[in-house]
Amino acid sequence: MKIRFWGTRGSLPISLTASQVRDKLIAAFTAAIGRQLDSAEQIAAYVDNDLGFAIAGTYGGHSSCVQIATGSAEHIICDLGSGVRPFGQSMLARFGPDTPQTYHVFMSHVHWDHIMGFPFFTPAYIPGNRIVIHGCHAELEEAFRRQQAAPSFPVDFSQLNAMIEFDRLEPGHSYDIAGMRVTPKLQKHTGDSYGYRFEELSSAGKVAVYSTDSEHILDDNAERESFVEFFRAADLVIFDAMYSLADAVSVKADWGHSSNIEGVELCQLAGVKCFCMFHHEPAYDDATIASVLAETRRFEEITRTGEPLEVIAAYDGLELTL
Amino acid sequence: MEVSPRRHDNILILSPHGRIDHAHADAFKTALDKHLVECKSGGIQVILDFAAVDYISSVGLRMLMLAARQVKTQDGHIVIAALQPLVEEVFKISRFNLVYQVFHSVDDALAELGSST
Numbered sequence: 001m002k003i004r005f006w007g008t009r010g011s012l013p014i015s016l017t018a019s020q021v022r023d024k025l026i027a028a029f030t031a032a033i034g035r036q037l038d039s040a041e042q043i044a045a046y047v048d049n050d051l052g053f054a055i056a057g058t059y060g061g062h063s064s065c066v067q068i069a070t071g072s073a074e075h076i077i078c079d080l081g082s083g084v085r086p087f088g089q090s091m092l093a094r095f096g097p098d099t100p101q102t103y104h105v106f107m108s109h110v111h112w113d114h115i116m117g118f119p120f121f122t123p124a125y126i127p128g129n130r131i132v133i134h135g136c137h138a139e140l141e142e143a144f145r146r147q148q149a150a151p152s153f154p155v156d157f158s159q160l161n162a163m164i165e166f167d168r169l170e171p172g173h174s175y176d177i178a179g180m181r182v183t184p185k186l187q188k189h190t191g192d193s194y195g196y197r198f199e200e201l202s203s204a205g206k207v208a209v210y211s212t213d214s215e216h217i218l219d220d221n222a223e224r225e226s227f228v229e230f231f232r233a234a235d236l237v238i239f240d241a242m243y244s245l246a247d248a249v250s251v252k253a254d255w256g257h258s259s260n261i262e263g264v265e266l267c268q269l270a271g272v273k274c275f276c277m278f279h280h281e282p283a284y285d286d287a288t289i290a291s292v293l294a295e296t297r298r299f300e301e302i303t304r305t306g307e308p309l310e311v312i313a314a315y316d317g318l319e320l321t322l
Numbered sequence: 323m324e325v326s327p328r329r330h331d332n333i334l335i336l337s338p339h340g341r342i343d344h345a346h347a348d349a350f351k352t353a354l355d356k357h358l359v360e361c362k363s364g365g366i367q368v369i370l371d372f373a374a375v376d377y378i379s380s381v382g383l384r385m386l387m388l389a390a391r392q393v394k395t396q397d398g399h400i401v402i403a404a405l406q407p408l409v410e411e412v413f414k415i416s417r418f419n420l421v422y423q424v425f426h427s428v429d430d431a432l433a434e435l436g437s438s439t
Contacts, residue, residue: 218381219347246417249384250391261380261416295415302408303377 001206002069007062007083008314010279014061054290060316063113072179074102084117100128107135109193110143129162187214189256206322231270239263241277260296274310323349337371342382362396373404403431
């Protein structure tokens with residue numbers, strides 16, 4: 001199973017500003033003083049190995065979109081945030097416009113940052129493509145049609161040439177789709193959201209959980225146990241770690257998001273292998289996310305009672321092989 | 323959970339013990355709550371002596387947030403002292419060091435609260 005992150009930012013897409021790029025360049029050149037950097041190879045090695053991701057790269061700014069690739073010819077993606085635009089372009093580059101493709105989309109919910117990329121998903125305009133939008137919300141189809149209705153967008157949903165279907169799922173039920181057993185779970189978020197557990201049907205049997213836009217009720221033992229079971233022994237849990245714990249239980253309580261601390265605790269209880277921080281706060285720059293990542297790794301270390309839990313932070317373009 | 327209350331003039335020192343995790347957070351809150359009603363303007367001030375707390379989980383931290391909120395609405399004053407090094411790290415990582423005024427020792431907290439009375 002391969003996971004590719006096309007959009008990892010929470011709530012609103014962002015981009016690097018000119019001053020942030022300048023700061024990265026200054027930091028990179030400053031750190032290079034006194035180094036032997038006389039060839040492209042030496043420079044590449046310095047950037048890749050010594051500079052650190054927060055300077056050499058960026059976590060990116062597209063809103064939620066995650067691809068889950070299996071051996072199936074049909075494609076699976078979670079959410080249609082702005083990250084689905086580059087995903088669509090990559091599919092066109094790979095398969096061309098004349099080879100029809102099937103896309104299965106699993107929607108956490110229909111808040112704007114999770115649907116806004118769909119009008120820019122080029123495969124939706126190409127006849128022959130099939131797009132199945134799976135989700136648990138009654139208003140799933142209405143939300144997509146509404147965002148493309150005049151005066152909000154120049155192309156009405158009805159003008160999309162791909163075959164587009166909506167598939168209403170029931171939380172707690174399992175469905176075999178595109179080589180995966182998929183189980184949705186209700187989560188706490190304004191208007192509800194749903195996480196998805198993906199279990200590979202092939203002998204590899206890898207498990208990935210996509211759980212974003214989910215607030216956790218810390219003093220509800222039944223709720224905690226239900227999420228521990230949902231995450232149980234997963235190879236990867238993609239988790240809404242938007243806020244600090246202090247914010248999540250105070251000024252941002254009931255905003256429908258969670259923290260790195262709650263994510264690590266749940267994954268430790270569930271025996272998860274890799275915890276992936278996702279839905280990054282749009283106000284956070286690269287240095288802040290890198291700092292939170294380092295702190296979260298330390299938190300995992302000092303609270304560990306069993307096997308180590310790998311802790312990573314998602315970024316646009318990250319590809320994982322489970 | 324016993325929080326071993328002891329008085330120092332108008333300052334109440336509460337000393338929880340052990341782990342404040344999902345198994346013990348409710349007992350911690352119950353033990354704390356009966357003292358918090360007096361933590362108000364013109365009433366007692368509270369120092370949470372965490373010297374014997376060797377772990378606090380997210381649910382325990384949430385109880386501390388509820389306590390801080392209650393005391394704030396009562397115009398009272400509650401602080402924390404003597405965090406063990408690993409618990410102090412958890413406070414920083416969770417940003418609870420921004421929620422509570424944290425003192426290195428109970429004596430430091432007493433000096434601060436005593437001077438503010």
